[in-house]
Amino acid sequence: MTAPELPDTAADLLRRLQARGAVRDFRPDPVPEAWLDALLAAGQRAPTSSNLQACSVIVVRDAQLREQLATLASNQRHVVDCPVFLVFCADLSRVALACEAQGAAMDDTLELGLVASIDAALVAMTLAAAAETMGLASVFIGALRNHPGDVARLLGLPQRAFAAFGLCLGWPRTPPVPKPRLPRAAFVHEDRYDSSASEAALADYDRQLALHYRARGKETTDDSWSRTTGRKFSVGRRRALRAELAALGLKME
Amino acid sequence: MTAPELPDTAADLLRRLQARGAVRDFRPDPVPEAWLDALLAAGQRAPTSSNLQACSVIVVRDAQLREQLATLASNQRHVVDCPVFLVFCADLSRVALACEAQGAAMDDTLELGLVASIDAALVAMTLAAAAETMGLASVFIGALRNHPGDVARLLGLPQRAFAAFGLCLGWPRTPPVPKPRLPRAAFVHEDRYDSSASEAALADYDRQLALHYRARGKETTDDSWSRTTGRKFSVGRRRALRAELAALGLKME
Numbered sequence: 260m261t262a263p264e265l266p267d268t269a270a271d272l273l274r275r276l277q278a279r280g281a282v283r284d285f286r287p288d289p290v291p292e293a294w295l296d297a298l299l300a301a302g303q304r305a306p307t308s309s310n311l312q313a314c315s316v317i318v319v320r321d322a323q324l325r326e327q328l329a330t331l332a333s334n335q336r337h338v339v340d341c342p343v344f345l346v347f348c349a350d351l352s353r354v355a356l357a358c359e360a361q362g363a364a365m366d367d368t369l370e371l372g373l374v375a376s377i378d379a380a381l382v383a384m385t386l387a388a389a390a391e392t393m394g395l396a397s398v399f400i401g402a403l404r405n406h407p408g409d410v411a412r413l414l415g416l417p418q419r420a421f422a423a424f425g426l427c428l429g430w431p432r433t434p435p436v437p438k439p440r441l442p443r444a445a446f447v448h449e450d451r452y453d454s455s456a457s458e459a460a461l462a463d464y465d466r467q468l469a470l471h472y473r474a475r476g477k478e479t480t481d482d483s484w485s486r487t488t489g490r491k492f493s494v495g496r497r498r499a500l501r502a503e504l505a506a507l508g509l510k511m512e
Numbered sequence: 513m514t515a516p517e518l519p520d521t522a523a524d525l526l527r528r529l530q531a532r533g534a535v536r537d538f539r540p541d542p543v544p545e546a547w548l549d550a551l552l553a554a555g556q557r558a559p560t561s562s563n564l565q566a567c568s569v570i571v572v573r574d575a576q577l578r579e580q581l582a583t584l585a586s587n588q589r590h591v592v593d594c595p596v597f598l599v600f601c602a603d604l605s606r607v608a609l610a611c612e613a614q615g616a617a618m619d620d621t622l623e624l625g626l627v628a629s630i631d632a633a634l635v636a637m638t639l640a641a642a643a644e645t646m647g648l649a650s651v652f653i654g655a656l657r658n659h660p661g662d663v664a665r666l667l668g669l670p671q672r673a674f675a676a677f678g679l680c681l682g683w684p685r686t687p688p689v690p691k692p693r694l695p696r697a698a699f700v701h702e703d704r705y706d707s708s709a710s711e712a713a714l715a716d717y718d719r720q721l722a723l724h725y726r727a728r729g730k731e732t733t734d735d736s737w738s739r740t741t742g743r744k745f746s747v748g749r750r751r752a753l754r755a756e757l758a759a760l761g762l763k764m765e
Contacts, residue, residue: 262544268528269645271521276554276638293515299700301529303693305637308654308677311741312694317701324703353698353710354745357738363746369757369764370657370750373629377676380633384558385529388641392522401561404623415704423630424561440556441565445606447552448570450577451668457606485610488564492607493616497623501765504622511622511764512754 275391280435282396283337288430290342294393298428302386305378313375314382315350317414317422318343324413331409332402332425341427346403346410347383349375351509352417365419372504372511379423390428396435400425407503418508436475439467461485528644533688535649536590541683543595547646551681555639558631566628567635568603570667570675571596577666584662585655585678594680599656599663600636602628604762605670618672625757625764632676643681649688653678660756671761689728692720714738 265273299316307313319325322339328346329338338344349372355365365371387397403410403422410422440446444453445460461484469482504511518526552569560566572578575592581599582591591597602625608618618624640650656663656675663675693699697706698713714737722735757764 262546265547265550266646268521268524269642272525272642272645273550273554275521276557276642279557279559281559291515294518297518297526299696301526303696303699304529304532304690306532306534306640306650306652308652309741309744310691310737311745312699315699315701315705317703317705319703321703348705352707353694353714354741356710356714357742358746359742360738361742361746363742366746366748366751368749368751369754371745373626373657373676373753374654376626376629377633380630381637384634384637385641387559388638389522389525389529392525393519397559399559399561401627404626415707417705417707417710420705423626437557438563441606443552443556446556446565446568448568450570450572450574452568452570452601452670452673454605454668454670457609457670461606461609484563485613488562488607489610489612489614489616491562492564492618492624493611493614495619496621498619498621498765500626501622512751 272392276388278437279391280437281398282431282435283398283427284432285337285341285429286432288342290395290429295343298386298389301389302382305381305385307378307381308374311354311374311378313349313351313354314379315348315420316382317346317348319346327413328403328410331406332400333405335400335402337398337427338400338425342429345426345428346414346422347379347424347426348416348420349379349423350420351375352419355419367510367512369511372509376423383424383426387426394430395428396431397426397428400427404497404500407500408506411507421504421507421509439471525645529641531690532644533690534651535684535688536651536680537685538590538594538682539685541595543648543682548596551639551642554642555635558634558638560631560634561627564607564627564631566602566604566607567632568601568673569635570599570601572599580666581656581663584659585653586658588653588655590651590680591653591678595682598679598681599667599675600632600677600679601669601673602632602676603673604628605672608672620763620765622764625762629676636677636679640679647683648681649684650679650681653680657750657753660753661759664760674757674760674762692724
């Protein structure tokens with residue numbers, strides 16, 4: 260059976276999503292304010308668990324603030340240079356207010372911490388997907404989690420909120436070259452998770468990614484996903500996060 | 513200055529995102545397999561922190577499995593009745609394998625738990641946004657986190673993975689009526705978070721949401737966001753999550 264033809268918008272969006280990749284080098288041209296407004300409005304319509312809307316967005320325009328955030332985020336220059344820099348906060352401060360209005364304290368659970376982080380991601384991805392259809396490109400800045408306390412102070416966040424990640428947005432200087440993804444067998448499963456394919460999939464992926472880097476003249480000893488990942492995540496990366504978030508009122512117990 | 517006109521795809525996507533809302537009542541018509549394949553492929557292209565790709569998706573077709581998952585998820589019948597039911601796993605099992613290949617154990621941090629949960633949300637939102645452009649509707653099922661251990665056993669998840677949420681997908685029987693969102697002043701901030709507007713924004717929103725429910729004949733004592741939220745999240749909802757995830761190999765320390 261042939262599937263019905265896709266609507267134009269769907270076909271175009273799918274094509275753009277397939278071609279997308281992280282962009283860190285932007286043309287200086289500004290993003291029209293009306294377009295940014297439309298993107299923020301679309302982001303606010305993202306689905307949200309229990310209608311909590313546990314995300315707030317900060318549009319960072321101040322040059323000095325951008326410099327300070329870039330420094331905290333492993334000196335990523337695109338945080339300063341991109342036309343639009345947004346910070347997505349996992350924000351439970353309004354939930355806390357609602358609880359206080361009931362004469363109670365917000366129950367500071369891991370559940371709520373995850374809900375707020377997922378809400379932030381849903382808002383950001385809605386916005387980033389819509390941006391792709393405008394011809395804009397983006398890169399997520401997870402390194403804002405290097406120093407959540409300092410970032411919260413710089414941005415004047417209320418208690419019960421933290422900067423989950425940033426997003427640089429603008430016109431790409433050159434189109435991104437999408438990185439290969441894991442073999443589909445590792446990503447999609449039917450009814451039950453099939454672990455048996457995982458090791459072969461990773462070996463296959465290591466080869467594919469090495470070819471990708473080689474084709475781009477980026478041959479390094481770090482070209483294997485398994486090696487890079489294994490080294491990076493067995494050594495206690497951002498171990499202070501838990502304590503720093505607790506100090507911001509998010510113990511996530 | 514007038515902003516340049518939006519590309520057609522952008523205008524159409526923004527319109528659809530503004531009109532979207534959770535849909536729980538689907539027509540029985542199937543989603544073409546080729547469309548589902550395209551959605552899963554688009555989801556796999558979502559941005560991912562450090563290229564970790566810490567998300568796996570399970571397409572649940574088995575009727576008995578659907579029944580069992582629906583029961584665990586507060587008896588939500590649409591988990592059984594929807595044409596497509598997907599489970600998005602925050603999946604660090606491949607990262608753990610990569611660490612083991614380096615002769616080390618994965619450092620089980622809150623950071624990695626958040627990365628995986630955010631990755632799952634980025635994949636799901638990419639897929640859900642693309643689905644809207646096909647005329648499909650969806651609802652996220654956070655209640656899979658009611659009993660993460662049972663869900664993991666039913667789906668045969670490996671250690672270091674949990675079902676972050678599900679997604680019901682299909683053709684809406686009737687178009688959703690989008691719920692009002694918080695006043696923009698509470699959601700978007702410029703340079704620094706402005707807490708001063710929060711209480712007024714919540715009072716305003718409580719009125720708006722009450723009007724929305726009244727217009728839909730849903731006048732209840734629960735029509736206030738502040739009251740509902742304050743009651744629901746000061747009483748220890750999903751308190752077992754932390755211990756249950758730890759048992760699945762995700763201590764998130």
